[in-house]
Amino acid sequence: MNFAQFFLILRARQRIIWITLVTVVAVTAVVSLLIPKTYKATASVLLNYKGVDPVTGLTLPGQLLPGYMATQIDIISSKNVALRVVDALKLADNPAVVQQFNDANGGGNVRDWLASLLLRKLEIVPSKESSVVEISFGGADPQFVSAVANAFADEYQKISVQLRVEPMRKASAYFDGQTKQLRDALEAAQSRLSKYQQEHGIVSIDNRLDVESNRLNDLSTQLVVAQGLATEAKSRQEMALSPNGAASPDVASNPLIQNLKSSLGVAEAKFADVSQRLSQNHPQYIAAKAELDKLREDLRTQQALIGSSVGNNAQIMKQREGAIRAATAEQKAKVLELNRTRDEMGVLMKDVESAQRAFDATSLRSAQTKIEGQSEQSDISVLNPATPPTAPSQPKPLLNVLLSIFFGSLLGVGLGFCAELFDRRVRSERDLVEALQIPVLGAITWNPPKRRRFGKLKPLARLGTN
Structure with missing residues (x-):
């Protein structure tokens, strides 16, 4: 099929193409106007973490640790952080939320249910060339989505401190036991030395x-x-x-x-x-x-x-x-x-x-280690807190209409070609040669007469006047 045949098919099936395009655009516009608006708030956090081995004390920059950024994203999107957000915002204490949970589930733990809902609408995007992570949350209420995004950033900051401090405290307890054992060993060694000096009368x-x-x-x-x-x-x-x-x-x-x-x-x-x-x-x-x-x-x-x-x-x-x-x-x-x-x-x-x-x-x-275990300083800092969005992130009518024009055109062309496959007609000399496998000796140019609207009603009108 050459371009001329393609153009003739499009011209012949333009009615199907236009109907499909108009239908897709109209449906897209109506749906974009009818679906509820969704707002999206984003909080940016900066990761300055340095890995410290609590036993050996060796320090390694966090960016050099394998899977460091993926680990931080998993922590942010963990159920533990989501539960802490639910408790921080006191969502489980809202009677309307509890009633909605009972109607939807009929029993269970409302905190787990709310945490699952929050994680579904949570979006975490790490930067490719920096240590900045964007925490986004979408919903129908601008104030609520900004509060949830900031709560996730704050609770992630707190849990990062907890995850860093707890190993240090365990290591501190381990070192306390080791220090006691080594002190006893030192005292025993000094006692043996003093006893030996006394037995042999050695001063110097x-x-x-x-x-x-x-x-x-x-x-x-x-x-x-x-x-x-x-x-x-x-x-x-x-x-x-x-x-x-x-x-x-x-x-x-x-x-x-x-x-x-x-x-x-x-x-x-x-x-x-x-x-x-x-x-x-x-x-x-x-x-x-x-x-x-x-x-x-x-x-x-x-x-x-x-x-x-x-x-x-x-x-x-x-x-x-x-x-x-x-x-x-x-x-x-x-x-x-x-x-x-x-x-x-x-x-x-x-x-x-x-x-x-x-x-x-x-x-x-x-x-x-004991000093590090008592430190409440976090290596995670909030770079840009989330603010209530003024414009909805979804839907975007103009973008949706533009996309519907593009995809509607593709769909119309596809339907036109499908219709052509089921009802194949001769539209050029090449189609006749390909269909009959015989040479074309000549072509008669014929232009159909233009149709006149209401052409059959004029004689009746003249007949009525006589």
């Missing part, structure tokens, strides 16, 4: 360990010195007690030995002189010899005494070395015991420090 383990370590170092130094002195004393003892003891430095350097040696030398010289001049039986010879023997005996006695003295000194040095060695061993055992005590006490101190850190962190988080 670091200072005490430093003192004992210094003492051990001093004893070690003294032991080395004592060992050297003991070794030297033993050597001097062995030399002093040897047959060649006179060559010992202790014996040779003794003043008494030196005096005895000098006297002995004088006595030996005197005896030699006497022995040359006198016989052995002479009294001077006997006296000189007795004096010489006495000096020699005294020298041997003094050498023996000095050797004994050197031996006693060596024994004293050896005993001192043993005493210092025992003291060093005892001090070393004490230092080792202090090291073991410090290690055990270090474990207890680490337990106390760990319990203290856990208690401090939990106490800080508990205080923060």
Whole structure:
């Protein structure tokens, strides 16, 4: 079908098209004028929500949470918010509303029924590129629809605070229990540490360990010195007690030995002189010899005494070395015991420090959560409150008529084509070729005579005059 055939069909069926168009437009206009007017009020709310984990305290912007806006829309359109709106506006206390509910349902809960009716007429439109949500409500009363829209915005703001505060309060209760447990653990750790210090008499383990370590170092130094002195004393003892003891430095350097040696030398010289001049039986010879023997005996006695003295000194040095060695061993055992005590006490101190850190962190988080749980500040703010509309949102007669013209035209054209399908006629040479499948040799142009209205009544009129 080409455009010419389409135009011929429209021209032939224009009566059906015009009747359909006029009928649709007329019905639309009448219906637009007869249906009751509907008013629509809109309240805009701004969402500034930030998600906070009540346990970890991590903060995440609400816009980054998956499904954030859909969740807020579900909250606004929830039955809980609708019930709060019913209670805020005291709709269930209106006798007319209760009577209407009884007539419609015959029993049940009027609050649930009213909440369902409000949710049916509620419309929520979120912004695509911002955090603004529009809450719209439609009805026959401008004042009522604006009050309901504002009530939904207010109750959504309140319930958002409740939904944010309740987890914080539960988390606060959880942190209170954890704080009590951690406080008990800290007190138990401190008690174990104090008991350990009392049992071992520890005031300051670091200072005490430093003192004992210094003492051990001093004893070690003294032991080395004592060992050297003991070794030297033993050597001097062995030399002093040897047959060649006179060559010992202790014996040779003794003043008494030196005096005895000098006297002995004088006595030996005197005896030699006497022995040359006198016989052995002479009294001077006997006296000189007795004096010489006495000096020699005294020298041997003094050498023996000095050797004994050197031996006693060596024994004293050896005993001192043993005493210092025992003291060093005892001090070393004490230092080792202090090291073991410090290690055990270090474990207890680490337990106390760990319990203290856990208690401090939990106490800080508990205080923060408790403050957040007591906060009544809402992250939802009303941007534009709803006002009573001055013009109805429905119906819109002009728009409806324009739409009826468009759809009426489409419907008329469709009905015209349907009529053409049921009563197909030849309207051009192409239709004849397509219908008979034969070529057209010629066409006769025929224009039907114009009809005259009341043409048959004129002869009768002339006949009546004759």
